[in-house]
Amino acid sequence: MPVFGEGDQALENLRDLAQQSTLSNLLTWFYPTDYQLFQIDAGLAATAAIAEMLLQSHHGCIRLLPALPAQWQTGRFKGLKARGAFVVDVVWKDRVIREASIKSLKGHPCRVQNSSGVTSVRVTCEGMQIPYQRGNADSIDFPTEPGKTYALKF
Numbered sequence: 841m842p843v844f845g846e847g848d849q850a851l852e853n854l855r856d857l858a859q860q861s862t863l864s865n866l867l868t869w870f871y872p873t874d875y876q877l878f879q880i881d882a883g884l885a886a887t888a889a890i891a892e893m894l895l896q897s898h899h900g901c902i903r904l905l906p907a908l909p910a911q912w913q914t915g916r917f918k919g920l921k922a923r924g925a926f927v928v929d930v931v932w933k934d935r936v937i938r939e940a941s942i943k944s945l946k947g948h949p950c951r952v953q954n955s956s957g958v959t960s961v962r963v964t965c966e967g968m969q970i971p972y973q974r975g976n977a978d979s980i981d982f983p984t985e986p987g988k989t990y991a992l993k994f
Contacts (some may be wrong), residue, residue: 841921845910845955847909850893857886894930897922901979902939906955924948932956940992944984953979962993 893907894917916931925945931938937956944950954961958979959978963970965988972982984990 845907847893847907847912850889850907851909851911854889855887866983891920895922895928897924897926900924901953902926902928902942903941903953903955904928905932905935908932908935908956910935924950925965926950937976937994941989941994942984942992943989944986947984947986947988949981950984950990951975951979951981952992956994960994964991977989 893909894904894905896903900923901976902924913935914933918929920928922928922940922942925948927943927945929941931940935956937954940952942950942952953975961980962974963980963982965985970990972980972983975981982990
């Protein structure tokens with residue numbers, strides 16, 4: 841049974857999907873009886889799974905890299921949307937977040953949890969340092985304004 845936050849298991853499941861249920865044109869299929877039937881659910885689920893491995897936003901908290909597989913040592917993503925009207929970009933190296941950018945679309949307060957284990961962070965907006973409060977589970981909370989982008993350096 842899969843456990844939440846298990847990046848290596850998630851990557852293995854994605855590989856199984858690609859190898860066993862994906863055609864050369866990247867459409868997914870299954871055999872309900874004796875004929876092949878196109879199935880869109882698996883294709884859409886694969887992209888959603890990758891996004892959830894990199895960013896989760898549940899219960900008012902944005903979790904960065906919550907299920908990063910060991911093989912994804914270095915990488916980046918841009919433009920993933922988080923609940924609360926935020927757009928997030930992240931860069932990581934050696935499985936540790938180096939920087940993140942969070943654009944606030946509606947000016948809601950922002951809570952961020954870094955799943956890569958780094959506890960030191962600096963938050964700035966337009967070159968000005970933004971004060972934040974430490975929360976539980978290695979999270980920080982800071983206020984935002986609509987349309988502003990907040991840079992987090994770890």
